[in-house]
Amino acid sequence: MTTSTYFRARSPAQKEERRRHLLDTAKLLLVEIPDVHDLGINELARGAQMTKSNVYRYFESGEAVLLTVLVEELVIWRTELCAALSRETRCRGSIQHIARAFSSTVAARPLLCRLTSVFPSILERNVSAERMVGFKHGLLSVRKETARDFHSCMPSISAYSFEKFIHQALPLIIGLWPLSNPGNAAAEVIARPDLADLRYDFHHDLEDGLLILLRGRLNV
Missing domain, CATH: 1.10.357.10 (Tetracycline Repressor, domain 2)
Known part of the structure; x- marks a missing residue:
């Protein structure tokens, strides 16, 4: 999966897919991260292979x-x-x-x-x-x-x-x-x-x- 896959979400279904991908990625990362507050937008963006600006479209903070x-x-x-x-x-x-x-x-x-x-x-x-x-x-x-x-x-x-x-x-x-x-x-x-x-x-x-x-x- 490449970062560009998640640049343009137009329809509500596509936006929900992006949001779901971020939440699933967060759950996977939390298995590896001892302290939950160490999961910030930077880590989530890298794990989801999305840009920070795209992550901020769906969530205001970690x-x-x-x-x-x-x-x-x-x-x-x-x-x-x-x-x-x-x-x-x-x-x-x-x-x-x-x-x-x-x-x-x-x-x-x-x-x-x-x-x-x-x-x-x-x-x-x-x-x-x-x-x-x-x-x-x-x-x-x-x-x-x-x-x-x-x-x-x-x-x-x-x-x-x-x-x-x-x-x-x-x-x-x-x-x-x-x-x-x-x-x-x-x-x-x-x-x-x-x-x-x-x-x-x-x-x-x-x-x-x-x-x-x-x-x-x-x-x-």
Whole structure:
């Protein structure tokens, strides 16, 4: 593929193709880039074999690209969550089932976790108010739909209560992910037996935290 392939997008379909190509390229690059905020317009343009000016036709900044990827990851995650909630288990329809399905499907999507952990501190910078509104509406839509999914699984708890639960669960993910994935130096230090109590296991600790939230906030 050459750069010139992406110079002239005339129709809406062609423009959407270019936009899709940029998002797919971003996802591929994020597999190789340890820190998500290192993916800027320069890196994206090189990876997509497009000029910077062409990239700017579709996204105002690297952060805008990553926010879009995050919303897409959330939509995919919700589909996987619904499948997990519908599986037959002994504790189906209980808070244990909900916490387990929530934590396992989140933990299975590292890119979702990485982007979620930095969106309030890094990704929500260098984007326009218009783009921010679009992102927030996408976030709110997924939250409301997920709350309804939980309510369908456990009708004794209202969708509104589950919305509040998800609202509180988000900071838990934001905090637990970096603690569970420390840098090399910190990882070596907490590998010491005498510092074992400082280690975090994202999947296990997220499930425990979700259960605490459900029991405390929902009074069940």
